[in-house]
Amino acid sequence: MKLVAYVRVSTREQVEHGQGLGIQEKAIRRWARANGHKIVAVHRDEGVSGAKPATDRPGLTAALRDLHNGAAGGLIVRDLDRLAREVSVQEAVLAEVWTRLDGRVFTAVADEVLKDDPDDPMRTAMRKMAGVFHELDRLLIVKRLRDGRAAKAATGGHANGRYCYGYGPNGPIKAQQAALRRMRAMQAEGLSTRAIAQTLADEGHPTARGGGWSPPVVARILAREPVTS
Numbered sequence: 569m570k571l572v573a574y575v576r577v578s579t580r581e582q583v584e585h586g587q588g589l590g591i592q593e594k595a596i597r598r599w600a601r602a603n604g605h606k607i608v609a610v611h612r613d614e615g616v617s618g619a620k621p622a623t624d625r626p627g628l629t630a631a632l633r634d635l636h637n638g639a640a641g642g643l644i645v646r647d648l649d650r651l652a653r654e655v656s657v658q659e660a661v662l663a664e665v666w667t668r669l670d671g672r673v674f675t676a677v678a679d680e681v682l683k684d685d686p687d688d689p690m691r692t693a694m695r696k697m698a699g700v701f702h703e704l705d706r707l708l709i710v711k712r713l714r715d716g717r718a719a720k721a722a723t724g725g726h727a728n729g730r731y732c733y734g735y736g737p738n739g740p741i742k743a744q745q746a747a748l749r750r751m752r753a754m755q756a757e758g759l760s761t762r763a764i765a766q767t768l769a770d771e772g773h774p775t776a777r778g779g780g781w782s783p784p785v786v787a788r789i790l791a792r793e794p795v796t797s
Contacts, residue, residue, distance in 0.1 A: 569605050569606070569640075569641050569642055569672070570605070570606050570608045570639070570640045570641055570642075571600060571605050571606065571607055571608065571640050571641070571642045571643065571644045571674065572607075572608060572609045572610075572611065572631045572634040572635060572639065572640040572642075572643055572644070573593065573596045573597075573600075573607050573609070573610040573611070573631075573643075573644050573645070574610075574611050574612075574613075574627060574628055574631040574643060574644070574645050574650070574651065575589045575592040575593050575596070575610065575611075575612050575613075575627075575645070575646065575650060576589075576592075576612070576613040576614075576616055576618060576625070576627065576628070576645075576650050576651075577589055577592070577613075577614060577615070577650075578615055578616065578617055578618070578791065589612055589614065592645075592646040592650060592676075593610055595646050595676040595677075596610075596644055596645070596646055596676045598676070599644070599674075599676035600644065603679075605642075605644075605674075607644070608634070608639055608640050609630075609631075609634055609639065609640070611627040611628065611630040611631040611634075612627045612760070612761075613625045613626065613627035613628060614761050614783055614784060614786075614787035615761075615784065615787030615788050615790065615791040616787070616791060617653065617791065618649065618650070618651070618652050618653030618654065618657070618702075619652070619653050619654040619657060619703075620657070621657055621660065622657075622660070622661055622664070626755065626758050626759075626760070627760075628651075628661070629758070630758065631643055632661075632664060632665070632669065635665060635669040635671045636669055640671070641671055641672065642671050642672035642673065642674055643665055643671060643672075643673050643674070644673075644674040644675065644676065645673075645674075645675055645676070646675065646676045646677065647675050647676070647677050647678070648675060648681065648695075648698065648699065648702070649702040649705075651673075652699070652702070653702050653703055653705075654699075654702075654703050655696055655699040655700055655702075655703055658699045658702075659696070659699070662681065666683050681695065732789070733747075733748060733776050733789040734747075734748040734789075743773070743774050744774065744776065746773070747768060747773035747774065748789070750767075750768065750771070750773065751764055751768065751786060751789065751790060752790075754767060755790055760783070761783035761784075761786040761787045761790075762783045764783075764786045765781040765782050765783050765785065765786045766781070768781045768786070769781045
């Protein structure tokens with residue numbers, strides 16, 4: 569079967585757990601070869617939270633579009649936590665693939681994710697339970713980070729880390745704000761972080777520290793909420 573692959577990583581997960589995009593893609597391709605499937609495309613979301621819906625993830629949107637266009641008959645991810653880290657998002661994407669797109673879903677660690685069966689309610693329950701633990705893990709990490717910031721603030725430290733791109737201690741930075749608007753516009757058009765980085769470099773937009781533009785830098789900027797104080 570022709571499959572479209574989807575890989576996703578948030579910056580935090582990539583650094584802390586080593587589940588980089590390349591590692592995920594390698595696992596997917598290994599599984600596809602072993603099971604007689606063909607990967608026709610790989611779509612990526614870099615530095616994007618698994619709690620976001622498909623509409624807010626250009627890579628996942630592109631993968632679903634491939635299914636809709638008939639380029640592939642199924643979607644494959646390394647594991648369901650790469651598809652979503654929130655149960656409602658997970659179930660919405662699965663329903664989209666199964667019902668509207670008439671596709672199949674596979675993972676490189678547990679083979680096919682089977683559709684719901686009214687005669688086997690445990691199948692649905694176990695899948696959703698796994699999703700609950702993926703969501704819990706994300707929430708616990710967020711809590712640890714929040715607690716760490718609170719502890720730092722209590723000792724007089726700067727609790728929020730570096731300012732987001734486009735902002736500084738005195739508010740918005742004009743040149744960076746222009747680049748930020750350009751990034752958001754290209755993201756809305758569905759451009760990859762690689763294409764966005766190349767365009768920013770070609771147009772001479774400044775980075776925060778004077779270095780070069782790269783897909784991970786763009787992904788981090790687009791994933792973070794602005795900090796103005």
